Amino acid sequence: MNFIELFSFLLGVSLTLVIGNFLFPYLGWWAIFPAAILGFGLVVILIVGLNLLYLRRQQPNGGEGPDQQ
Secondary structure (H helix, E strand, C coil): CCHHHHHHHHHHHHHHHHHHHHHHHHHHHHHHHHHHHHHHHHHHHHHHHHHHHHHHHCCCCCCCCCCCC
16 A cells, blocks of 8 residues: 555545544434545545546647547
């Protein structure tokens, strides 16, 4: 596991714990499942968004993507 994968995993776990601590007084133990989905979902959205931003920046002036050359 490289540094980026470890950082992404720890970010997902920490977001899950923060969201779980926030939702626990309202939902009780039922907050575990939504907290995990929201925590790791935010990390996935961050990775996909950065990937789209990076691919958009790499397009040449002709508008062709990296797989259309």
